[in-house]
Amino acid sequence: MAHRVVTGADALNGGVTGTDEVPLMEMYPSQAETAAAAETIEEEKIPDKAGNTKASVNDGNGEDDGSGGNDGDDGGNGRSREDPRMCILVSIQEYVLAVNLANVGVYEDNEISNNALAGILVKNHGNPIIRRNHIHHGRDVGVFTFDHGMGYFESCNIHRNRIAGFEVKAYANPTVVRCEIHHGQTGGIYVHEKGRGQFIDNKIYANNFAGVWITSNSDPTIRGNAIYNGNQGGVYIFGDGRGLIEGNDIHGNALAGIQIRTNSCPIVRQNKIHDGQHGGIYVHEKGQGVIEENEVYSNTLAGVWVTTGSTPVLRRNRIHSGKQVGVYFYDNGHGVLEDNDIYNHMYSGVQIR
Template identity: 40%
Template sequence: MTSPSQEEDDVEEWRVLYQETFGYRRPLFHPEHAVFQFQPDPKFPGHQRNNNRERREENDVDEEEDVEEWNPWKESYEQLSRGVHVMNSFEQFVGAADIQCFDHIDEALKFLDENPEGHHEKLIFLHEGTHNVNHTIRIASDVQIIGASSSEDIAASVILTGRHATILEIQEGARSPYLGWITVKYEVDTEHEAEMALIMEVDAPPPPEPNSSGAVADNDDDDDLEKVNEIESDQTTNCAMVVTGRGVEPIIESCHFQSGNADHHTVVVKDHAAPKIKNSKFIGGSGGGIIITHQAAGYYDTCEFAQNLRSGIRVQFQANPYFYKCAVHHQGEVGVFILDDGLGHFQNCDIFSNAKFGVELTSPNANPTITECEIHHGELGGICVHEEATGQFLKNRVHNNAFLAVWICGGANPILRQNEIFDGKHGGILVHRYGKGLIEDNEIYGNVLAGIFVETGAQPWIRNNHIHSGKQAGVYFYDNGSGILEGNEINGNTLTGVQIRTGANPRILKNRIWNNDNGVLIHEGGQGCLEENTVFDNTTTNVFIQTEATPTVRKNKIFGSRETGILITDGGKGTIEDNEIFDNGQAGVMILSEATPIIQLNRVHGNRSAGIEVSSKGECVVRENRVFRNRFGGIMIASGSNVADSSLNQVYDNLDRVSKAIDRGHCLFSVSGKEFYPMHNFYRCITCNSSDRNGICQSCIKVCHKGHTVMFLRCDRFYCDCGADHLERSCCLRQS
């Protein structure tokens, strides 16, 4: 058996030979085509002996048998030794004599193509340094090209660059080539660009002349190609790399791609190609990062797309790529741009700090799936879906965007499901300009303005979301917005849970709306149908209708507000029917200021003021309601109010605390305090010089102001200013 010292010497010799030949600091295993795996740096001799012991135990080999010790440096060298090498200077190479070397990658490719059955594997080691190319390197076979360097960042130290044409094109015939640990960089040929600009300026054909009708003929033959002096300019060329062709599925890992071309993308994948790209970077492009087009696909794993002046990722023309755990950030425009029938699947990606949107979908049939991604800190917003695009957005976190988290407009019809949408610096979701969409099972909270806006003809279906803790409204319908709001939990918003105005006409169905300032506010001509909702425990009013609003409020449970159950005022209208209205802090239903609703078929009970109050010239229909067990009374109608059909109600078992206090000669302040405005006859005392704004109850007129000149004003809501000691004389009844 080999002695420990001999073993260590042998290991060291193989390590030196391996590192001088390939440059790598660690053993690189190559067990099969297009598979390269760096191993941990071996710690000898202990690491090796432990490894050997494990191998013996696994294979049931006697310790004393003369078994050759496993040597990862030797193993790696032997697995890689059939490759050829490309380097700028042969002086840097100290490998074995039988290693084949070239000074240009074209020569290595030609050698391998001409020796398909030879000793060498189709494997090229591109050594450290900058390798300039003067024309496109076309890969049409399953060659493997890998950077070789002793640097910690191998790709940054092995650079393939050029300025006259696309650097690298992987095309049909290359079913599964490999590219790894290399920087591919396209640099703009400034002299060539200047020449082309001069040609276009000097030799450009004259503008077309108008025909007899005055119109200019359109002679464009191809939208994708532009001819200048008979030279076709393809908008998907002059880049770092092109992958093209049906069945072309290269494996690309740990590469960097850069381009100085402001008009094109750094990498182009097109025409059914489907690369597998992993741990690669597309950073600092003067144009876009990557474009995937014309039914191309591919798998993109843990890649970074950053600081490109246009979009980071562009998908179009039925392309359908899969992106997993990619970072897309700090683009000059959009992070991910899907258009023209583009598809795609994006999962667990981090999309952030892009100058416009994190994700933008535009045009009919743009239909990607975005799932489990972080989409945040966009300067215009997180997601924009418009021009009839669709798409699925599932289980994402969309947050801290400078404006809106999600825009849906122009007939777009996406699905937003199980997302967390929060901390937007403006609002959560805006659906406008005839946008649609299913917004379902999301949690929407903490946005500076509304959680969801719906306006200008939009018709979304908003279902089963939790919309809470917004700085203003939960859901805000306006300017003829409509749609369905169903089964949502809407609570804890600083202003209203749901607000409807200016012609908006949504259907509000089976929601729980609670613990907002106002539960539902309908005003300024707003409409809508509120049906089978539970509206409760809101700070001011559960349902507030005003200024020509005309909603239908039907079959709801409305209870527990700190003030009024339903307040209709300032010309508010609408139909309030078949609701259960109970346990509100003041009146169950209050009608003020020329409001003209229809109140019918409701059960109104247990409210801390009256059941139904009509005040201040209210003119309405109140019929077939059951009004019972309310504290101050059942139906109370102020002077000057016109209430139709009031006799058709069932009013019973109310506590009638106001009438009972007067009957017992008590000041009404004893039952109201300053919190309530009970309805009864109130007066003015001329002798005490009280004003029309100082209400004095009937009991105080009889006792405290006995013998004074008094004036009956009207029956209306007030609390007694005499009992509150707001007059010069103290209230006798309150003192007693």
């Protein structure tokens, strides 16, 4: 099948979201800096029909939505005649695919790159199927879901976007499976402002900041992923973040495999957290959470650190073969230790000071 090629002009002045430069922090970015880096435009923008930047977006009712993709004949299957598959979508002024108001459709095998705003935007209960797309080198996020946007994303390759590879905000609830999300200039996945989502069996690696960020009352499920070789941490939960972090393989990150801080309270269960260049799990600044049935081993610093007013529950974990202490409570760190196996550390199994 021949590719359809959709091209556009250079980005419009003032059309790019986020800050001009995302600051590299010595550790993790502060909440204010994170919000600034991921600030987004709330109004959907789609170039008009006269331009060369159209993308097929169909709402399933056979009517033209103004994006130039549907001529009213969808064959009864909720898909436009100009089927958005095997496309090359490059250098678009704004969004490439904007899916809105319960729109559906199948978007497969597209090349989406070098766009000024998000490569794909899903909002207002839009629920497309996005498979095997290559979304890269965008000047904003790769995929942006917000305002109750949904969608099923499978086997996509999302990389080298200027902000996060995948952003979830404001009650959005996408399902993302078997994707690769990597080499993000800021981070891999960013879930904030009551975002949700299911991220299952993905490879999340080599991002500049954390592989997964969860903050501001967000509650995603992060299950069965490989999260590794990040330039900072693996999973970073802060600012009243929640979430279920379950069954992941988290390893080889420059900072803690999982960091929980500032009143965040996730469930961290049945993960392998190992071979990090820092500690395994770091709970601080009044972090909370239930940490159970994990295997934490072979990390450079403590297997679990608890500090500065934090109160997690650690239950039925195996914490072993560390290069320093197994579990380290200090500087007013508290918590519950129950039925854990803590052994074979270079220093003490549990240290309190």
